Amino acid sequence: MSHVAVTAFDTLLDGADPASGPFGAAVNAELDRREDFPAEACAALDSLGLPAHYVDARYGGRLRDMPELVGLQRAVARRDLTVAVAHGKTFLGAAPVWLAGRPDQAARLAGAVRGGAVVSWALTERDHGGDLLAGGLTARPVSGGWRLDGEKWLINNAGRSRYVCLLARTREGGGPRGFSVFLVDKDRLAPGAYRVLPKVRTHGIRGADISGIAFDGAVVGDDSLVGAEGTGLDTVLRTLQLTRVLCTALSLGALDHALDIAVPYARGRNLYGRDLATLPRVRRVLGEAAAALDVAGTVVDVAARAIHTLTPELALVSAVTKALVPNLVQDALDRITELLGVRGFLSEGFLDGSFAKLERDHRIVAVFDGSTAVTRNLAVDHFPSLARAWRTGRADRAALPATLAGPLPPFAPERLRLLSGGDTLVALLPEAAEAVRRAARQGLLSRETAGMAARLEAVTRAAHRSMESLDRTPREVPQRAFDLAARYELCFAGAAVLHRWTQGPRTPDADLRLRAGLALVLDRLGLPGGAHRSEAHDRLADGLLGPARHAPVLPAPRFREGVR
Structure with a gap:
């Protein structure tokens, strides 16, 4: 049902997306220039029923599987990233309650969210950034509840939200069991108990409500505590495993949007008597961008499905996905910027500056819910268990088919772990590579494709050997550990x-996507792809630009015609 629901929602957005409507480029460009919140677009999403998809189905919502929510968020981000960030934050704020809240607490919040209430998630602080164990906002017990003092800063929707889900220090000495999560209903606070901090001007997502909130003796009831006292850090870390995957939908939507702009530009722009679309260099840039989108989309889809099928491995899977996808997409956006030339930097004129806006907006995605450095450090923490699992062949083979396709089991949050014991996808990479080699011996795939699979397997084996020999301490992580984590991300993508190929139908399009994806991964690993890489990416460009010799193998962007 995921694909059906996302397609239906996409169609509804098309109906709400005329040039002058809330998702129109000119409208959002003007809001961006004024740094105004996209209230009309968010209201339109409310009217289309999107908030119900942020609510766990156990509490009357429509959230049954994460791939569907990822697809819905991607559809919004394809229109405007600021809108997606502003509206989607409610899921991030509510998710800790779905994971750890009491049923009555979750039911109350569910009703409010379905009715359009906004929820913000307040983790970071001005002086401590993402160091959650250094958080200074305190919650001290008082008669019948808790007293909140301190501030959270750089919080999305801090001013516009009714609810704030926050992490507070509940033991003076802090520590892993010294923090708790609270769901604060601002409507129930005494006058003067809190104040919203001024909006912060940002490079991208200029219209989003990025500000902060300060509490001064704000008393909340015992019913505001989410989970048991002292379990706040545990709840946050488990919640991040979900939200990191959802954040990557923003990147997919951004690259969707970029190709919506770049393809008709290349078709319609004439340079020195030739259409840009006929120039090999232009076709290569677009073909490689299409390959990047396909690889990133595959990784995100696998990660979203793994929430249901490989739940105990999600700590690693979500960290790897969050580190890889925004950076892969940003590199593709940088290449498209070069293709567009000066038009890629214009805030006015060329499509109302929509490309410059999406490129600026996207740069913050790598920071959301754990920066690249944070998520790679988490991957480094997994190196001992990953090396051990690789050596022993530990993998959940039974879960692999459902991680790639087909019906999903219900999400079981009690199966989440703070550290993964292994990585099924990568552990079973040698078996998939052997399947590719076997197909090549049978004449079903080219020898070049089999060679690429073999090179990827060799890199993956070497990565695990390096994990075993790495000398590090929790406080001193050498740069080569981060470099190895980056290589591991590409092994995961490969x-x-x-x-995807071994579990899917064997078609010419599937074979092309396999070649193009492996070529992109190997290229980023610094390994030669040669003519085979060029051929695969050029054929993807054929599918985008035409005249195509075959049907496009990727979802076709809804191109805006007439771009010059």
Whole structure:
């Protein structure tokens, strides 16, 4: 049902997306210039029923599987990233309650969210950034509840939200059991108990409500505590495993939007008597961007499905996905910026500056819910268990088919773990590579494709050997550990591409996507792809630009015609 629901929602957005409507480029460009909140677009999303998809189905919502929510968020981000960030934050704020809240607490919040209430998630602080164990906002017990003092800063929707889900220090000495999560209903606070801090001007997502909130003796009831006292850090870390995957939908939507702009530009722009679309260099840039979108989309889809199928491995899967996808997409956006030339930097004129806006907006995605450095450090923490699992062959083979396609089991939050014991997709990469080699021996795939799979397997083996020999301490992580984490992300992406082919239908389009995906991964690993890489990406460009010799193998962007 996920694909059906997302397609239906996409169609509804099309109906609400005329040039002068709330998702029109000119409208959002003007809001961006004024740094105004996209209230009309968010209201339109409310009217289309999107808030119900932020609510766990156990509490009367429509959230049954994460791939569907990822697809819905991607559809919004394709129109405007600021809108997606502003509206989608409610899921991030509510998710801790779905994971750890009492049923009555979750039911009350569910009713409010379905009715359009906004929820913000307040983790970071001005002086401590993402160091959650250094958080200074305190919650001290008082008669019948808790007293909140301190501030949270750089919080999305701090001013516009009714509810704030926050992490507070509940033991003076802090520590892993010294923090708790609270769901604060601002409507129930005494006058003067809180104040919203001034909006912060930002490079991208200029219209979003990025500000902060300060509490001064704000008393909340015992019913505001989410989970048991002292379990706040545990709840936050488990919640991040979900939200990191959802954040990557923003990147997919951004690259969707970029190709919506770049493809008709290349078709319609004449340079020195030739259409840009006929120039090999232009076709290569677009073909590689299409490959990047396909690989990133595959990784995100696998990660979203893994929430249901490989839940105990999600700590690693979500960290790897969050580190890889925004950076992969940003590199593709940088290449498209070069293709567009000066038009890629214009805030006015060329499509009302929509490309410059999406490129600026996207840069913050890498920071959301754990920066690249944070998520790679988490991957480094997994190196011992990953090396051990690789050596022993530990993998959940039974879960692999459902991680790639088909019906999903219900999400079981009690199966979440703070550290993964292994990585099924990568552990089974050698078997997928062997399947590719076997197909090549049978004449079903080219020898070049089999060679690429073999090179990826060799890199993956070497990565695990390096994990075993790495000398590090929790406080001193050498740069080469982060470099190894970056290589592991690409091994994970390659594994996802290989497993997609082995578990899917054997078609010419699937074979092309396999070649193009492996070529992109190997290229980023610094390994030669040669002519085979060029051929695969050029054929993807053919599908985008035409005249195509075959049907496009990727979802076709809804191109805006007449771009010059």
